[in-house]
Amino acid sequence: MKVAIVTGDDPHHKHLCVRLAENHNVVGILHPVVRGVAGRLRRLRNWARTYGWPLALLSASAAAPDMVSGWTMRAELARAEERHYGRFVAEYEKLDPRLIHREVDVRSTAARELLGRLSALGDAEQSFQLMASSRSD
Numbered sequence: 001m002k003v004a005i006v007t008g009d010d011p012h013h014k015h016l017c018v019r020l021a022e023n024h025n026v027v028g029i030l031h032p033v034v035r036g037v038a039g040r041l042r043r044l045r046n047w048a049r050t051y052g053w054p055l056a057l058l059s060a061s062a063a064a065p066d067m068v069s070g071w072t073m074r075a076e077l078a079r080a081e082e083r084h085y086g087r088f089v090a091e092y093e094k095l096d097p098r099l100i101h102r103e104v105d106v107r108s109t110a111a112r113e114l115l116g117r118l119s120a121l122g123d124a125e126q127s128f129q130l131m132a133s134s135r136s137d
């Protein structure tokens with residue numbers, strides 16, 4: 001079965017891509033367009049529906065920078081992801097770049113056409129290969 005992955009571009013997403021590529025016939029990786037403030041508000045609304053407004057607002061306030069220390073959740077998450085997923089980012093960079101598609105509007109007709117082209121790709125040997133690392137010994 002051919003697999004197309006639609007996921008973000010953060011290190012834990014790249015880890016997912018590498019792991020799936022090890023065991024599946026992955027024909028493409030699509031990184032969606034980041035939606036900005038509207039996407040964050042939509043996520044907050046979804047959190048509120050699922051967990052209630054108090055928890056949603058606490059979560060949103062935790063994401064805001066601390067005015068005294070300068071600590072931010074986003075920066076702390078970036079450091080943690082680098083520690084835990086750094087080697088997978090390097091492995092991700094070795095994947096065939098023709099199969100990685102960035103800034104895809106996954107709701108568009110062009111994205112559906114891209115998925116159609118990916119599904120028409122040839123056999124498993126062509127579809128997702130690790131590129132040989134260029135080491136100088």
